[in-house]
Amino acid sequence: xxxxxxASLVYLxxxxxxxxxxxxxxxxxxxxxxGILGPSGSGKSxxxxxxxxxxxxxxxxxxxxxxxxxxxxxDARSRLRLSEFGFVFQHPYLLGYLTALxxxxxAAPYDGRARAAMELLEGLDLGEKIHRLPHELSAGERQxxxxxxxxxxxxxxxxxxxxxxxxxxxxxxxxxxxxxAHRGEGSLVMVTHDPTxxxxxxxxxxxxEGRVHE
Amino acid sequence: xxxxxxxxxxxAHLKPLAPTTYLWRNFxxxxxxxxxxxxxxxxxxxxxxxxxxxxxxxxxxxxxxxHMLGVSPRGDPAMLPKLRxxxxxxxxxxxxxxxxxxxxxxxxxxxxxxxxxVVLGLSAEDMRFYxxxxxxxxxxxxxxxxxxxxxxxxxxxxxxxxxxxxxALLSPNERERYSPFEVKxxxxxxxxxxxxxxxxxxxxxxxxPPIDYLxxxxxxxxxxxxxxxxxxxxxxxxxxxxxxxxxxxxDTNEMFDTLYKILNLVIGVLxxxxxxxxxxxxxxxxxxxxxxxxxxxxxxxxRAQLLGRMLRETALVIAGGWALGVASAYGLLLAARAAYMExxxxxxxxxxxxxxxxxxxxxxxxxxxxxxxxxxxFRRFDPVAVVERRIV
Numbered sequence: 001x002x003x004x005x006x007a008s009l010v011y012l013x014x015x016x017x018x019x020x021x022x023x024x025x026x027x028x029x030x031x032x033x034x035g036i037l038g039p040s041g042s043g044k045s046x047x048x049x050x051x052x053x054x055x056x057x058x059x060x061x062x063x064x065x066x067x068x069x070x071x072x073x074x075d076a077r078s079r080l081r082l083s084e085f086g087f088v089f090q091h092p093y094l095l096g097y098l099t100a101l102x103x104x105x106x107a108a109p110y111d112g113r114a115r116a117a118m119e120l121l122e123g124l125d126l127g128e129k130i131h132r133l134p135h136e137l138s139a140g141e142r143q144x145x146x147x148x149x150x151x152x153x154x155x156x157x158x159x160x161x162x163x164x165x166x167x168x169x170x171x172x173x174x175x176x177x178x179x180x181a182h183r184g185e186g187s188l189v190m191v192t193h194d195p196t197x198x199x200x201x202x203x204x205x206x207x208x209e210g211r212v213h214e
Numbered sequence: 215x216x217x218x219x220x221x222x223x224x225x226a227h228l229k230p231l232a233p234t235t236y237l238w239r240n241f242x243x244x245x246x247x248x249x250x251x252x253x254x255x256x257x258x259x260x261x262x263x264x265x266x267x268x269x270x271x272x273x274x275x276x277x278x279x280x281h282m283l284g285v286s287p288r289g290d291p292a293m294l295p296k297l298r299x300x301x302x303x304x305x306x307x308x309x310x311x312x313x314x315x316x317x318x319x320x321x322x323x324x325x326x327x328x329x330x331x332v333v334l335g336l337s338a339e340d341m342r343f344y345x346x347x348x349x350x351x352x353x354x355x356x357x358x359x360x361x362x363x364x365x366x367x368x369x370x371x372x373x374x375x376x377x378x379x380x381x382a383l384l385s386p387n388e389r390e391r392y393s394p395f396e397v398k399x400x401x402x403x404x405x406x407x408x409x410x411x412x413x414x415x416x417x418x419x420x421x422x423p424p425i426d427y428l429x430x431x432x433x434x435x436x437x438x439x440x441x442x443x444x445x446x447x448x449x450x451x452x453x454x455x456x457x458x459x460x461x462x463x464x465d466t467n468e469m470f471d472t473l474y475k476i477l478n479l480v481i482g483v484l485x486x487x488x489x490x491x492x493x494x495x496x497x498x499x500x501x502x503x504x505x506x507x508x509x510x511x512x513x514x515x516x517r518a519q520l521l522g523r524m525l526r527e528t529a530l531v532i533a534g535g536w537a538l539g540v541a542s543a544y545g546l547l548l549a550a551r552a553a554y555m556e557x558x559x560x561x562x563x564x565x566x567x568x569x570x571x572x573x574x575x576x577x578x579x580x581x582x583x584x585x586x587x588x589x590x591x592f593r594r595f596d597p598v599a600v601v602e603r604r605i606v
Contacts, residue, residue: 075516082514089601093509097239102230
């Protein structure tokens with residue numbers, strides 16, 4: 001599904017090359033839950049950006065279903081993210097002027113997904129709060145709305161970048177459980193520094209100084 | 215399921231990213247942008263309308279000249295019979311009447327001060343004809359008696375000078391409305407045209423210079439301009455001075471030509487200032503929404519989609535601001551006309567097309583500036599910087 005071959009991501013920091021990811025070769029298969037575990041600054045978020053097409057590698061390749069993401073235009077990569085991928089970020093980013101339901105619907109710009117969005121929110125125990133604005137929700141509830149948004153398009157892969165970092169342990173575990181339970185047949189790639197959050201992962205990749213170890 | 219835990223009613227279709235959703239729910243943020251445009255449009259439309267009210271006043275106050283051709287001899291009063299004969303023989307259109315009158319000066323008030331006006335001294339019969347020509351036979355009061363210091367004025371003059379029947383139109387004590395005797399208003403003609411009419415015998419006995427004028431009326435009112443233009447060509451370089459509406463128009467246009475050039479410059483500078491200001495406001499407006507743009511781009515919205523959404527929002531703000539500005543300007547001008555202009559018989563057109571056309575560059579320039587700002591903003595926008603919280 002996603003395969004990287006010697007993918008590297010280099011940042012220039014005051015003229016000095018910094019490797020966020022170095023020669024990463026891995027494969028994410030359909031339906032699997034892959035954890036990426038590493039300390040802060042190890043390059044795990046950068047790897048997630050490479051896998052999801054938010055960044056393109058400075059060397060090597062990242063292919064999704066055989067297509068080299070670097071060869072796609074910026075707009076084509078955006079369309080791919082909207083149609084095939086779901087995202088949960090470290091901070092529960094929601095649009096403050098939209099209700100929980102509307103924030104979920106942002107992930108489906110076409111009509112006709114309101115019922116699915118409501119069912120998702122109900123499934124995530126937010127059925128009573130679908131018309132609340134983000135500031136009327138707790139941090140855990142906001143992150144659950146983000147989970148619903150990520151899942152609305154029935155993505156083939158959900159990328160979760162430290163989705164538990166802004167939550168207490170219990171709320172964090174709940175978010176991971178919900179992500180895992182509601183992803184259907186889609187894959188889940190989750191980055192974290194907390195190994196306890198990867199208890200259900202089928203595979204855990206460790207990353208240190210940009211290098212990935214199975 | 216208890217009622218309190220029942221999910222809220224399900225909306226069939228929701229478009230959370232519709233431009234109107236953001237604008238309505240963030241009224242406090244979009245209102246300042248709209249207000250700037252409203253004020254700018256209000257300012258421009260107001261200034262231009264008031265400026266336009268000056269030539270409009272000229273055309274309104276001296277509109278009586280549309281109904282006749284005035285002819286006076288230059289340098290030699292004895293030329294008048296010759297001029298009359300030439301007109302009667304050479305006129306390209308049938309004439310209704312050629313009236314001899316004796317004129318004196320008075321003033322009327324305008325928005326920019328006092329303007330000269332003419333008191334036409336006519337015989338009673340010619341006065342009736344003249345009033346009929348102005349479109350009225352309705353008279354409150356009566357016509358002046360021969361040789362008496364009496365006058366008929368039209369309703370706009372009465373309103374402008376705050377005169378009623380029995381008040382003095384001309385007086386020995388009035389520097390600008392002088393006559394050796396108090397000339398009392400004995401009648402008010404109910405017409406929208408401006409007119410001051412006195413008795414010809416009184417005018418001849420008491421007013422200088424001792425020159426008679428001709429008022430030449432075409433048979434058909436539609437032919438009056440043709441007669442005026444013929445006379446202009448006929449008497450060019452001759453010892454005759456003409457008073458005709460098309461000459462008034464020409465002089466007015468020439469007089470205001472320079473003024474309008476200056477106005478164009480002022481409006482141009484104003485539009486530039488507003489555009490720069492709006493550009494800066496748009497920049498702040500967009501900066502407040504970087505997280506939103508970053509999030510949407512990260513989850514898969516293309517730059518073109520975000521740009522289009524932003525431009526639709528901007529266009530709505532600008533169009534709304536312009537429409538509100540036009541409506542506000544119209545309301546304000548109506549109020550100004552009712553409160554100040556109308557009671558003084560000053561001309562002001564709240565639906566002045568030129569004034570509203572002058573406001574069109576505002577939304578166009580602001581939209582151009584906003585588009586440039588948005589395009590520059592999105593050109594190098596990196597959503598990862600937002601989701602990593604590096605730029606918020």
